[in-house]
Amino acid sequence: MDISSIAGNAHPGFIRLSDVYKLAKETAEEIWHIPDEWFPELSGFLDNSVAEAIREEKRLIERQVFYSSGDSYRITQVSTLWFDAKPFCILQAGGRSGRDAKGRFVTDPSVLATALAYLVEKMLVTPAENDVYPADYELPxxxxxxxxxxxxxxxxxxxxxxxxxxxxxxxxxxxxxxxxxxxxxxxxxxxxxxxxxxxxxxxxxxxxxxxxxxxxxxxxxxxxxxxxxxxxxxxxxxxxxxxxxxxxxxxxxxxxxxxxx
Structure with missing residues (x-):
């Protein structure tokens, strides 16, 4: 893609966030894990079973803009999130396994809200079997x-x-x-x-x-x-x-x- 044509939509040295999505790859990344920083609203609740469900349905997808790894450990990555083909979030990850520098730019809160509702539907909200007791159960x-x-x-x-x-x-x-x-x-x-x-x-x-x-x-x-x-x-x-x-x-x-x- 011609970067100059995208940069021309903003002042020199700047880029509109809407144009970042145009740099994203057409192919989606396989989502095997959902980092907490993607959706801090649901931090700690999105396990591998949720990742497996969305990976199969492909309604929520990640598309990379840039990825670099100098030593296979420290990385620089900019990626985007899309729900039902609508872009709504730009993500940054850098440093050791992407843990040292993180950022999120939500460009469409309404699509984010829809994506969050979708993820909640996929969550296992049933309590663990050994945590469930009848209300009239008698305990010491x-x-x-x-x-x-x-x-x-x-x-x-x-x-x-x-x-x-x-x-x-x-x-x-x-x-x-x-x-x-x-x-x-x-x-x-x-x-x-x-x-x-x-x-x-x-x-x-x-x-x-x-x-x-x-x-x-x-x-x-x-x-x-x-x-x-x-x-x-x-x-x-x-x-x-x-x-x-x-x-x-x-x-x-x-x-x-x-x-x-």
Whole structure:
């Protein structure tokens, strides 16, 4: 394209932004990622799934005006954004992977607004499955209020079930005891029959079996840990027994009877 013909539309040494679009390549760039600086209005919300959706539909496209890379790391780039064949934004990126210098010139706010609405439609706005609870779901008060430190629930006047670390002690999981199956953990019980259910917050663990001599032989660190903790507890640490528990995949019906750890 004849640059002089474009420059002639403005005063010498200047260029109209509308003319920058005329310098853009006809072919569109493949959009594999949407940088936050393209649409700071939606910063942090545009993930790769959105990029994949718009890449297939090709309603929002990027066309390059200029690109230079002296060392395959530091770049200088000017590009344009178009929605439904209408140009609306000029972008600048420079420096290390384009991170050091950035700029945006929005020339058509109405088209930008339409493009933003389009992107919002493509966003995954469904919350993560483990974040969704029925409104009448019953949770231990400490799971709601004592998530960071204990005492908040009690300070609000709630009755909080006492933890039983005086008679139960966490001893390890598969990392410390390779003989365990995935999701299993070991609990020490001091002088009491093991509880059928234990809980931590709203996670529940059911009794599987007693730790066997074969388990201890396969994981000698476990036996040493139980001995050390029992000795440290003194009189309260007598008669330690170790048991294998596994986390319940679903909350058991008798969850209210679980012993808080």
């Amino acid at each position: 008060v400490e799971a709601v209020f004592d998530f960071y430190s204990s005492g908040t629930a009690a300070s609000l006047g709630f009755e909080v079930a006492a933890t039983r670390r005086d008679i139960y002690e966490y001893a390890g999981n598969r990392d410390e005891m390779p003989a365990l199956e995935h999701g299993h953990l070991v609990i020490i019980a001091y002088g009491v029959e093991p509880a059928k259910l234990l809980r931590s917050g709203d996670s529940y663990y059911e009794l599987v079996r007693e730790v066997t001599p074969a388990d201890n032989a396969a994981s000698p660190n476990l036996a040493r840990f139980v001995e050390a903790v029992s000795k440290d507890r003194g009189e309260r640490g007598k008669n330690p027994m170790t048991y294998v528990y596994q986390e319940c995949k679903q909350r058991p019906a008798d969850y209210r009877d679980a012993v808080p750890l």
